[in-house]
Amino acid sequence: MREDLEHILAEKGAEALLLYSDSYKDANMYYLTEFLAPDPFVFLKKVDEEPILVVSQMECPRAQKQSIIKDVRSYFDYNYLTAVKSAKEPQLGAIQFLSDLTKKELGTRTKICVPPNFPVIVADVMRSEGLTIQPMFGVVEKARETKDNAEVKTIKEIQRINETVASEAINLIANSDVGSNKTLLSNGEPLTVGKVKSFFGHKLLEQGCLVEEDIIVACGPRSSDPHYVGESEDKLKADQPIILDIYPRSLQKRYWTDMTRTVVKGKSSNKLKKMFDTVSEAKNASLDSIQAGAVGSQVYDVCCDVLEKKGYQTTRSGKKVTVGMTHSLGHGVGLQIHESPRIGELSSVPLGEHVIVTVEPGLYDPTVGGVRLEDIIELTKSGYSNLTKMETQLEI
Numbered sequence: 001m002r003e004d005l006e007h008i009l010a011e012k013g014a015e016a017l018l019l020y021s022d023s024y025k026d027a028n029m030y031y032l033t034e035f036l037a038p039d040p041f042v043f044l045k046k047v048d049e050e051p052i053l054v055v056s057q058m059e060c061p062r063a064q065k066q067s068i069i070k071d072v073r074s075y076f077d078y079n080y081l082t083a084v085k086s087a088k089e090p091q092l093g094a095i096q097f098l099s100d101l102t103k104k105e106l107g108t109r110t111k112i113c114v115p116p117n118f119p120v121i122v123a124d125v126m127r128s129e130g131l132t133i134q135p136m137f138g139v140v141e142k143a144r145e146t147k148d149n150a151e152v153k154t155i156k157e158i159q160r161i162n163e164t165v166a167s168e169a170i171n172l173i174a175n176s177d178v179g180s181n182k183t184l185l186s187n188g189e190p191l192t193v194g195k196v197k198s199f200f201g202h203k204l205l206e207q208g209c210l211v212e213e214d215i216i217v218a219c220g221p222r223s224s225d226p227h228y229v230g231e232s233e234d235k236l237k238a239d240q241p242i243i244l245d246i247y248p249r250s251l252q253k254r255y256w257t258d259m260t261r262t263v264v265k266g267k268s269s270n271k272l273k274k275m276f277d278t279v280s281e282a283k284n285a286s287l288d289s290i291q292a293g294a295v296g297s298q299v300y301d302v303c304c305d306v307l308e309k310k311g312y313q314t315t316r317s318g319k320k321v322t323v324g325m326t327h328s329l330g331h332g333v334g335l336q337i338h339e340s341p342r343i344g345e346l347s348s349v350p351l352g353e354h355v356i357v358t359v360e361p362g363l364y365d366p367t368v369g370g371v372r373l374e375d376i377i378e379l380t381k382s383g384y385s386n387l388t389k390m391e392t393q394l395e396i
């Protein structure tokens with residue numbers, strides 16, 4: 001939560017936090033300001049003091065209205081024009097301006113934390129001016145891990161929409177006819193991946209959500225590549241696994257959700273059925289072992305133990321397998337679709353309360369295809385609250 005920022009900075013030995021970015025692309029900037037702007041602006045906070053926001057003159061009135069930062073200032077309050085006009089290049093002038101502003105507010109002796117994606121060219125200029133710039137991992141990202149009530153409510157709402165649309169899409173597949181070569185037909189036309197994705201895109205948009213980074217609709221053996229998203233012209237087939245990995249974003253609230261279901265229209269092979277049952281078991285066992293305070297690598301181990309006991313391979317301990325579970329178990333979801341914390345072999349830090357993560361075991365076999373089941377959950381002291389209500393059912 002935002003309140004955590006103060007002690008995270010203190011723990012890291014930072015005396016101030018500086019961000020210089022736009023807030024459409026940079027989730028940290030949006031999180032700290034709730035001000036949406038397409039051009040870079042300045043967030044500056046001294047430890048134990050209220051933050052200030054410095055934006056262009058044009059954005060100033062809007063920022064004063066919309067941002068959660070109370071102290072909003074304009075570039076013109078800091079001699080912006082003089083700095084830019086006297087520079088060799090306008091871009092360098094803007095950086096010089098930022099450096100002057102920071103020096104004026106913090107002086108050169110303050111240890112200033114910047115995020116890992118802070119522009120290196122800006123850091124170079126600032127350091128040459130004597131400022132102490134220290135890029136640090138896991139500052140704003142760490143605060144973002146813990147969701148407050150409003151964030152949980154928002155993600156729940158987006159997940160409700162996700163499930164409504166996913167159910168409709170699954171009905172569309174279930175109600176399709178089977179044509180030659182087992183190609184699924186809808187209104188006499190092949191039901192392609194493009195049509196299903198278009199269905200998702202339209203239905204989600206009608207409810208204020210966006211398919212911003214594509215979604216995964218993968219059928220048959222090609223679904224054995226976990227990140228094969230599905231080509232538009234791919235035809236959905238009967239008796240084959242269809243992975244639906246759906247991650248919409250709320251247009252207005254900017255939060256994401258994430259869910260995966262695997263279905264077969266018609267009859268599943270026994271091999272696939274066994275994979276599905278094992279992934280289900282691994283998901284349930286992982287969920288049973290997760291709670292605030294649990295360590296991600298241990299939850300991943302629980303998952304791998306289930307899979308390996310049933311004779312499947314995993315990439316645990318660096319094994320180079322292409323059949324079995326070839327990815328980690330889960331990831332945080334919030335203002336980014338993949339954010340901290342991760343749940344996998346390398347996750348050694350205990351998970352916090354009110355962290356929202358996915359739990360998504362999968363099994364992959366290039367001769368069969370893939371099975372992946374993904375729920376999104378909120379961690380609690382004694383376990384978790386499942387934000388996903390949708391059932392898992394293989395044959396439809």
Ligand SMILES: [Mn+2]
Nearest residue numbers: 258358360374
């Ligand atoms: Mn996911």
